[in-house]
Amino acid sequence: MPPPDSGVANRFSALPPTGEAEEQFVQLLRRPGLVIERIVSSGQPSPPGFWYDQPQGEWVLLLQGEALLRFADEDEARRLRPGDWLDIAARRRHRVEWTVPDRLTIWLAVFYGEEAAPLAAAAGAQGS
Amino acid sequence: MPPPDSGVANRFSALPPTGEAEEQFVQLLRRPGLVIERIVSSGQPSPPGFWYDQPQGEWVLLLQGEALLRFADEDEARRLRPGDWLDIAARRRHRVEWTVPDRLTIWLAVFYGEEAAPLAAAAGAQGS
DSSP states (O other): OOOTTTTOEETTTTOOOTTOSSOEEEEEEEETTEEEEEEEESSOOOOTTEEBOOSSEEEEEEEESOEEEEETTSSSOEEEOTTEEEEEOTTOOEEEEEEOTTSOEEEEEEEESTTOOOGGGOTTOEEO | OOOTTTTOEETTTTOOOTTOSSOEEEEEEEETTEEEEEEEESSOOOOTTEEBOOSSEEEEEEEESOEEEEETTSSSOEEEOTTEEEEEOTTOOEEEEEEOTTSOEEEEEEEESTTOOOGGGOTTOEEO
16 A cells, blocks of 8 residues: 555655755656746855856745855845745846854745746856 | 835734634735645644645645645645745645644745635545
8 A cells, every 4th residue: 555645745755865965856847838846956056257147037935054145246145044036137146155054954945937947057157 | 104114014913813713824925826825723634635736736835834635636635834835736636634733824826827716715625
């Protein structure tokens, strides 16, 4: 007999070990104009001088951990804790300044708009 | 000086008291073809015989609490715990059989497609 919750996926499944060198991107849903991804960071900031500059809008919810997210048009980074969310308009340049190093930071990211694409494929991201 | 995390909203803010008679719906983002809502339940099942029957797709993530979600085309409800998600296709009839009564259950719901609309306004929901 299958377990009663078969067919349900969980955000905590298949997590990378803490201290993994690369961020992990897992696509949870893809529909026209919509991509939902789980992003797992373990202390990685965006590379120095790197800004995400995306053709699609992005709404993010921090599920676990802690992060500093910086917009190019703001002087100070915003601190995100579990349950915090914010909307990042298309073409608003931003970067992750910091994620807590000793545990995993888990983001839910919802990319939307005609250009919606997974972040891993966001070739619009570029250094400056 | 504003706090460094000003401009960030949190899913745990403005929660209703446990045992509130009505579910609470808070719209977090609305864009063409996309609505993101926080839904807070405190023990309410869907009314007897009631099925959601929505013109839009819905992706849900359970953030806190516990719930049983039943599809009309399945014999058994699926148990959802924090971190569990599932996608509900447009027009796939479903209902909430149960949410844990002694604490709040918090859902993140992403409605998508041309017909995307907040659940509170989903007049397509109907008894049977």
